[in-house]
Amino acid sequence: MKPTVHDIARSAGVSLATVDRVLNGRPGVRRVTRQKVEGAIVALGYVRDVAAANLAKGRTYGFTFILPGNDNSFMIGLADEVRTAMARSIPERTHIRIVDVPPFDPAALVAALEAVLEAPPSGVAFVAIDSPEVRAMTARLAAAGIPTVTLVSDIPDSGRDHYAGIDNIAAGRTAASLMGRFLGRRPATVAVLAGSMLVRDHRERLEGFSTVIREAFPEIVILPVLEGRDDPALAEMLIAEALRQNPQIGGMYSLGAGNRGLIRALATIERGERPLVIAHELTTSTRTALAGGLIDAVLNQDAGHEVRSAIRVLKAKADGLPVLAAQERIRIDIFLKDNLP
Amino acid sequence: MKPTVHDIARSAGVSLATVDRVLNGRPGVRRVTRQKVEGAIVALGYVRDVAAANLAKGRTYGFTFILPGNDNSFMIGLADEVRTAMARSIPERTHIRIVDVPPFDPAALVAALEAVLEAPPSGVAFVAIDSPEVRAMTARLAAAGIPTVTLVSDIPDSGRDHYAGIDNIAAGRTAASLMGRFLGRRPATVAVLAGSMLVRDHRERLEGFSTVIREAFPEIVILPVLEGRDDPALAEMLIAEALRQNPQIGGMYSLGAGNRGLIRALATIERGERPLVIAHELTTSTRTALAGGLIDAVLNQDAGHEVRSAIRVLKAKADGLPVLAAQERIRIDIFLKDNLP
DNA sequence: GAATTTCTGATTTACGTACCTCAAAAACTG
DNA sequence: CAGTTTTTGAGGTACGTAAATCAGAAATTC
The missing domain is CATH 1.10.260.40 (lambda repressor-like DNA-binding domains)
Known part of the structure; x- marks a missing residue:
């Protein structure tokens, strides 16, 4: 017994x-x-029987999710998943609060994290920006004993307890591998569309992508990176401009968000002339583009899994319990039009 | 409140x-x-506060896992995952029993399921074999009110409550798509190695694979299916024989287990002559072969996820609670050597 | 309308833990 | 050693539900 x-x-x-x-x-x-x-x-x-303890304590876990107020589908979807999790609050004894911050703005993120210290919750999850101030602020949260989880984009050596997101270097490498193999060893020029080099996930994807292209597919030339700030309109403009300057572009790797704009630009190209396109994040638009042949492969991170994982980990940390590493590893989903869920 | x-x-x-x-x-x-x-x-x-109710009842969930006593790495890994779950029994209030049955043997599976009825547990999970007797037996379990989950291989229209496994038609389609694109529209002959056409998952993978090859890659010819019964020794023999008869084989799709044998056969081929190989299930041997370039892509289902999902679903069914469909969808992992975890 | 059966209420104990109070014991202090 | 402080014990209540008992009320039967 x-x-x-x-x-x-x-x-x-x-x-x-x-x-x-x-x-x-x-x-x-x-x-x-x-x-x-x-x-x-x-x-x-x-x-300790956590269930009985929580019953006795009448405990509820208060969690704060700090999310960038981006207007791209992925971030909207992420926020939706957090809201879905809020709907399960009662049986899961959680009380989740969402805090919106301007995107790509380290100072705003720091301010939001600082505000958290006023009335410390049981845990904090946030989409990290890789800057010294954010790192220092995260360390302060850790020092204050508040469990922290980074979502989607990480900030290592900051004292954060866990990262709920994919291995972005591996994602970039995978994109490069698919690109190289799909192109079939023919010399080609490839454009890369990123959101911002300020966030670690985008930098890492680019790094992984460049490395594999360089090492395994030397016949491929990568054009200078386009920074679309995850903004569909800006992305469309940048891609259109790039296509004008380099009509012979054979491949595109969109490693950030704002794919609606990319897809609009792609749609203007004639069928036979279209480049091979690999994008990130399965959204309504990328799904349609994948099914329709405008995009050839989509690498995805499951926002729902990330949110649920973040909550599980924050709970475990709040209770001083170990986390099941295998369960919390967020995987890189690769979608072709044949395995769309 | x-x-x-x-x-x-x-x-x-x-x-x-x-x-x-x-x-x-x-x-x-x-x-x-x-x-x-x-x-x-x-x-x-x-x-109802399930935690409080379970506390009051002193309830433990008794689950029976019926697993084929296969000697391939995947099934061994699956059993290991169940044992890992057993280690978490105390806090999770579960009591899991593993029952071994001979592989590919409908009668044995029926007997094992029947035995379950003697002392009905809170739920049963089993690797289904697609036969009328198994279907009928599953219906009897359902009629007896025992929640049932099929693992890895499904048996639809049987009254089972849930299937914890991948969409095998999509998996086969994805394999075909990768095969076709990697081969780069060159005419090629492709060999298919299966375990047994008796299990639904293998049949469905073949179906998906054949369909996409036929529709999208007519330049590819598929050789008659080899049935290796998930046995490494038999698989090795069959592949070696196939290579002897068709030295020009350009691709191989191994949709079952027993990949150790396949890999041994592949190792005998000279580097430049090797076919493109896509296999299922990430095990020690397929992982090594992928890293070493003997295999080009591995489609995987995460056994750990399947087991944890099965347990979650059985618990929910036992409590009459709804399941979170998004959480329980088992995904097809695609591994290239660049995104090996 | 009395006897019987079927419902319903009131109350209690239990699950494993948290948290509180009060008294008693033990350990220190000078 | 007396006085003070610290440590410990004993006991209770609570959390939300399950499960049980027993008395009383209501409905049904004859």
Whole structure:
């Protein structure tokens, strides 16, 4: 039978109250007694029944999600997933708050994180921007004991507890591999459309992509990166301009958002002349473009999984419980038109 | 505030005991009273606190996993994942039992399912074989009110509650698409290695593969299917023989298990002469072969996800709760050597 | 209308933990 | 050693639900 606090009390030869003091780090226990109790806990293999504890505490987990107020489908979808998770609040004992911040704005993100410290929640999830100020602020949250999870874009060495997102270097490498193999070893020119080099995920995708192209597909030439700031209108303009200057473009890698604009630009090209296109994030528009042959492959990260994973991890951290690494690894989905869900 | 049984009792003007009788389907409540209570439940939006209920009941979910005693890495890995889940039994209130059955043996599977009826558990998960007897037996389990989940291979129209596995038609289509595009529109001969046409997953993969090749890549010729029964030794022999008869084979699709044998056969071919190979399931051997260039792409289903999903679904069914479809969809992972985890 | 059966209410205990109070014991202080 | 402080024990209540008992009310039967 699963050991309970009563078993520990008996086994350690102390009262229930003392066990409770030790378990919940309350004062008023001599060192020796504390060690006796801890010994019994280890010996019996006691693990606190989180369900019962939460029931007794009437606990609810307060989580804050800080999301960039981007108008691209992916970020809108991400926010939707958070809202979907909010709908499950009651049975999951969570209370989620969404905070919107301007996109690609480190100062705004820092301010939002700082505001969190006023009334510390049980955990914070945010889409990181890779800047020293954000890193320092994240470290302050960690120092304050607030569990933190980065979503979609990471900021390593910041003290954040977990990153709920894909391996973006691998994503870039995969895109390059698909691009190279689909192009079939013919010399070609490839354009790259990014959102901003300010966010780590975009930088890493580019890095992975460039590396593999250079090493494995030297016949492919990469044009200077276009920065579309995840904005459909800007992306459309940049792509149209690039096509005008380099009509012979054989491939395109869109590693950020704003694909609606890219697709509009692609639609103007004649069927036989269209470049091979690999984009990120499965949205309504990329899905349609994939099914219609305008896009050849889409690399995707499942926003729903990321949100659910972030919540699971924040809960675990708040309870001091270990996380199931295998379960929380966010995978790079590769969609061709044949495996669209 | 979340409504409790007390609120319902007050709102319906009945006692706690009556609410309990209604909630737990106990006898001794007049129709009118029952309807009054049910009305209050709906009006207040009451949802039973499963954690508290399980605490009160001292409930543990007893689940039976029926797995084929195959000696291929995938099935061994699947069993390992179930054992890993067993390690989490205590906090998750589960009690999992594994039952081994001979592979590809409908009668044995039926017997194992029948045995389950003796001491009905809270749920059953099994790797289905597509035969009328298994279908009938599954229907009997459903009739007995035992939640059932098929793992890896499905058996539709059997009354099973859920299928924890990938869309195998889509998997086959995806394999064909990758094959066709990687081969670059050159006429080629392709060999297909399956395990057994007795299991639905293999049949469906072949179906998806053949369809796309026929429709989109008519320049590719598919050789008659080799049935390796998921046995490495047999697979090796069949592939070696096929290569002898058709030295010009340009591609291979291994849609079942037993890839250790396939890889051994491939290793005997000289570097420049090797066919393009797409295989299923990421195991130690396919991973090594992928990294080493013997295999070009691996389609994978995450056994860990399947097992965890099966458990979540069985729990939900046992509690009469809805399942989160998006969370339980098992995805087709596509691995190139660039995105190996 | 009395006897019987079927419902319903009131109350209690339990699950495993948290948190509180009060008294008693033990350990220190000077 | 008395006085003070710290540590410990014993006990209770609570969380939301399940499950049980028993008495009383209502409906049904004859």
